[in-house]
Amino acid sequence: MTIREEAIDYLQLIDGELRPAQGGGWIESVNPASGQVWARIPAGAADDVDDAVRAARAALDPWRSLPAAARAAALHAWAATVRENLDTLWRLDTTGNGRARREAEPAIAGAATQIDFHAGLAETITGDTVLVSDTATTYSIREPYGVVGLIIPWNAPLAMFLAKVSAAIAAGNTIVVKPPERASVSVLAAAQLIEKAGIPPGVVNVVTGEGATAGEALVKHPDVRKISFTGSTATGRRITENSVLNVKALALELGGKSPNIVFADADLDQAAAGVAAGIYTASAGQACIAGSRILIQKSIFDEFVERLRARASAMVLGDPLDAGTDMGPLAFDGQYEKVREYLESGREEGATVAFGGRYGRALFPADSPFAGGYFVEPTLFVTEDPHLRVCREEIFGPVAVAIPFTDEDDAVRVANDSGYGLAAGVWTQNLACGHRMTRRLEAGTVWVNTYRRLHWALPFGGQKESGNGISNGPGTLDEWLEHKSVWIEHG
Known part of the structure; x- marks a missing residue:
């Protein structure tokens, strides 16, 4: 193991730009295998979240208006860049949270394949035509929520980032991600690959910081339509409480005692x-x-x-x-x-x-x-x-x-x-x-x-206090889509 003598600074991704925190603060990342500081990440807060949400809103209409095949092509390109950089990415992930290589490397490689899986699902989004009246045409549409927020855990940050983000944007949403303050480096590094894959600026934004500042600001932001959270049941309860004001949709993957x-x-x-x-x-x-x-x-x-x-x-x-x-x-x-x-x-x-x-x-x-x-x-x-x-x-x-x-x-x-x-x-x-x-x-x-x-082809979710969301499986994109009914009266 090599211990870095000087910490390396990593930056947030907002509107396609690498940025420090507006407040100028930094959070030290400690290598858990040695107890030594090896990197720093920006201590983002509400102002950074607001910038990221505005960027996501600006990118929303162009992104969701793209033909599904075009979104799918961009996702396939992203998966390819992840594979090309796999060695660097798993090393950053492991240095950040101590997850053994024998788990981290195949998990990230699998997440790249999951991006491809979600790209394929992008072209399967359909609605239903329902005959309810002889004088009307009635049908349903599945639409993206809009700007969504993702809060990911520290035990598998990069694999979770790749899997969740690819599903959300495959469905046509734009997204703001708050990675774990204890293990953000691999996510920040992977975020830099997104624009290289042809995904436009603002579609994916990453704001780092503490949960009580950046995380809470994301949950409470009025322009964020849905929050997906993976983590402890206690934190899931707090997120639920903070989301009540804006009546946000929630997908919660919480704890277990299996x-x-x-x-x-x-x-x-x-x-x-x-x-x-x-x-x-x-x-x-x-x-x-x-x-x-x-x-x-x-x-x-x-x-x-x-x-x-x-x-x-x-x-x-x-x-x-x-x-x-x-x-x-x-x-x-x-x-x-x-x-x-x-x-x-x-x-x-x-x-x-x-x-x-x-x-x-x-x-x-x-x-x-x-x-x-x-x-x-x-x-x-x-x-x-x-x-x-x-x-x-x-x-x-x-x-x-x-x-x-x-x-x-x-x-x-x-x-x-x-x-x-x-x-x-x-x-x-x-x-x-x-x-x-x-x-x-x-x-x-x-x-x-x-x-x-x-x-990725089998649904995953919890019962009771272990959550209410479903990941993986052919219905993965359903978590990121709303239903709209259309009734056209023509006499």
Whole structure:
């Protein structure tokens, strides 16, 4: 790993121009693997957001009036530029948030393909003709909202930026993006590729800054018709409250506390590999779909915990830029402290640490470049009480809790006893059981004998407090389109 001696400044993209914040302030970006400052981003605020919204409004009519084929061609060109710059982009993304290369690189490559997928959908936007009267022609139209806002999370900023923005502009909207203040650099770098692809200035604008300033200004701006947010449920509630004044449309992809359920008849080696990958190598547990509640049938409980211990002990922690690293650091100091607090809370509540529990300097020699990084080793708590904080609250780190269950009904009861409903996993060789569980589990996605598999052609969304929006799938653009009915009376 190379640590930069001087931080590099990155600029916002507004109306096709690279700009600092109007207020002149900067936010330091810290490499979470080393704890060292490596870049600075503008501390944008309401004035910057207003400029970006005005640019998006000016670009709206020309962009949405383009034939769908022309929008699609521009998106295909954008996907090509992302692929050409893939090596630079994943390195910036990983340096910014610590996500291991083995995840970041394929995720960004996949997002480039998702841009192509959305480009194809741009040419499928249609309405319906409905015969309701002999004296009238009646039909429906699907139209873009107009200027929309996007607030993206720090755990996968660039992949989310590419996927969400391409869907929004494929539908004919123009957009203002507020990337995460803790991991904006890769987004700012990728934004510079947009105009090279032939997408006009103002169609995509990126304003950086703190959520309480730039983010809140975007949510409250009267000319922003819709907000798409991915992040914590607590922040989603605040965004909902701030959007009420202008009655904005919202698409919220929020938190999770997903159960990964292992039945005694499962292929235990396959299950152990999948469960470990679903929480530990899943961005070091910093994923909304992380399988952080591991429900294990009682007859195999101890055996399966030992299999997980073996998997975890073999994982390589270290330089996220290294292809051999399984788990990088947590993304920033605040998240590191939050996870440390949960480690203490779990012990205090009476949960047993089956393995792990160490963090920071305890994991590396004193002279290691990673000794000051935000690392937490794979950790597993064991408890029979599913009501502890570590069982119910989203930790967002490589910390799971194992809970025993007796039978299928018991597993469903424990799994559904949560305010969240984002994802769930089931491990069994009894496919009848697998099919029943997919019906009974309260989750937007259920995997059987696999985990954390996503594809742009399959819908993704949450139930209950895990959100209300749908991404991916053939209906992806529906999130970015409004319906209009037309009635023409002709006698």
